[in-house]
Amino acid sequence: MPREPGFSTLAIHAGAQPDLTTGARATPIYQTTSYVFENSEHAASLFGLKAFGNIYTRIMNPTQAVLEERLAALEQGTAAVAVASGHAAQLLVFHALMRPGDNFVAARRLYGGSINQFSHSFRNFGWEVRWGNTDEPESFDALIDERTRAIFIESLANPGGNFVDIEAVSNVAQRHGIPLIVDNTLATPYLVRPIEHGADIVIHSLTKFIGGHGNSMGGVVVDGGTFDWSKSGNYPMLSEARPEYGGMVLHETFGNFALAIAVRVLGLRDLGPSISPFNAFMILTGLETLPLRMQRHCDNAMKVAHWLAAHPKVAWVSYPGLPSDANHSLYRRHSPKGAGAVFTFGLKDGYEAGIRLVEGLALFSHLANIGDTRSLVIHPASATHRQLTDEQKRAAGAGSEVIRISVGIEDVADIIADLEQALNKA
Numbered sequence: 001m002p003r004e005p006g007f008s009t010l011a012i013h014a015g016a017q018p019d020l021t022t023g024a025r026a027t028p029i030y031q032t033t034s035y036v037f038e039n040s041e042h043a044a045s046l047f048g049l050k051a052f053g054n055i056y057t058r059i060m061n062p063t064q065a066v067l068e069e070r071l072a073a074l075e076q077g078t079a080a081v082a083v084a085s086g087h088a089a090q091l092l093v094f095h096a097l098m099r100p101g102d103n104f105v106a107a108r109r110l111y112g113g114s115i116n117q118f119s120h121s122f123r124n125f126g127w128e129v130r131w132g133n134t135d136e137p138e139s140f141d142a143l144i145d146e147r148t149r150a151i152f153i154e155s156l157a158n159p160g161g162n163f164v165d166i167e168a169v170s171n172v173a174q175r176h177g178i179p180l181i182v183d184n185t186l187a188t189p190y191l192v193r194p195i196e197h198g199a200d201i202v203i204h205s206l207t208k209f210i211g212g213h214g215n216s217m218g219g220v221v222v223d224g225g226t227f228d229w230s231k232s233g234n235y236p237m238l239s240e241a242r243p244e245y246g247g248m249v250l251h252e253t254f255g256n257f258a259l260a261i262a263v264r265v266l267g268l269r270d271l272g273p274s275i276s277p278f279n280a281f282m283i284l285t286g287l288e289t290l291p292l293r294m295q296r297h298c299d300n301a302m303k304v305a306h307w308l309a310a311h312p313k314v315a316w317v318s319y320p321g322l323p324s325d326a327n328h329s330l331y332r333r334h335s336p337k338g339a340g341a342v343f344t345f346g347l348k349d350g351y352e353a354g355i356r357l358v359e360g361l362a363l364f365s366h367l368a369n370i371g372d373t374r375s376l377v378i379h380p381a382s383a384t385h386r387q388l389t390d391e392q393k394r395a396a397g398a399g400s401e402v403i404r405i406s407v408g409i410e411d412v413a414d415i416i417a418d419l420e421q422a423l424n425k426a
């Protein structure tokens with residue numbers, strides 16, 4: 001038996017091989033919209049899902065396929081579908097699971113963009129979101145009824161950087177016979193592999209740590225292959241005959257990767273948010289160094305969090321790597337390699353000091369993103385959350401004194417020196 005390759009080996013090699021016609025070692029950018037059929041019979045079998053192959057880049061592309069196979073391997077799923085962005089991944093998952101009038105339960109602590117997508121755009125489709133508190137997974141029970149189709153959480157939650165007890169939430173989902181969807185963007189599979197903890201579906205914004213260089217948008221849906229879509233009849237897209245595919249039932253034909261097939265041949269086909277081959281190539285290149293970068297991100301963040309916690313102008317630091325943090329034991333159990341690189345801290349002086357700090361930082365970039373090689377900072381109260389009332393800001397973890405940072409992979413002494421000079425001015 002050859003040995004099972006390790007995570008760093010998979011991050012470089014999974015899904016890829018030298019190009020069969022040219023010998024190119026790096027995965028080529030297949031910058032094409034369409035693919036020539038061998039003959040009409042071949043065309044017919046591709047369109048009927050009788051054979052697997054390239055038809056049109058809205059649905060699949062060879063550069064994208066390498067990215068998909070690599071992410072499925074790193075997350076230990078059965079298959080994956082790469083799409084245009086993290087939000088597109090969320091849209092396509094729910095498109096496969098929900099009908100008008102259905103609902104899902106989502107963690108209250110989520111990326112702000114996801115809160116918007118779920119509260120407003122999804123409501124227009126007749127999909128209702130119900131907000132739950134992941135600190136008390138048992139409280140999800142009361143939110144679930146016969147029209148609830150899924151639970152959605154982040155493994156490492158924005159903006160405070162808190163680990164969530166995935167097993168505990170998975171137990172609730174299993175008890176109700178619904179799938180658990182985990183957004184693993186902030187942790188990445190280097191720190192946490194949600195499927196090992198009971199998740200059925202994993203989604204990512206590849207825009208963040210996985211691409212890792214702040215230059216390309218992307219998203220992915222990873223099928224865990226764990227959920228029985230035929231059991232309840234509540235997921236007709238997977239368990240009922242598809243007229244356009246000759247009456248095929250996706251779950252019968254494709255078994256433990258039926259969800260990935262539905263996302264591709266119904267979601268991507270009809271809604272259309274495909275990833276460009278160029279972005280798939282950029283993200284594949286980033287992915288090769290994910291283990292190295294993620295370890296450095298976490299090591300730097302740990303040092304920065306300890307330094308901030310001892311600073312006289314800092315009131316509090318929310319970072320699971322600090323022994324005093326309420327989330328510390330979950331981090332030790334769930335993510336022993338590191339505690340992530342995105343977290344918040346509070347200044348003793350409020351709003352004005354927050355503005356002076358973000359404006360005084362020089363190495364840090366003041367912007368609305370995370371998971372770049374560069375260190376990033378935002379003062380949510382004066383930026384992403386400025387339209388909210390003071391009370392809403394506080395509830396969202398964006399009080400006037402709150403600063404969120406995404407610690408980069410520069411020399412940590414330079415990161416700390418920049419914070420020090422800016423705090424002195426604030």
Ligand SMILES: *Cc1c(COP(=O)(O)O)cnc(C)c1O
Nearest residue numbers: 085086087111183185205207218
């Ligand atoms: C950025 C982000 C998203 C959305 O991804 P996009 O690629 O920006 O569409 C979703 N979830 C989390 C946790 C994110 O950080």
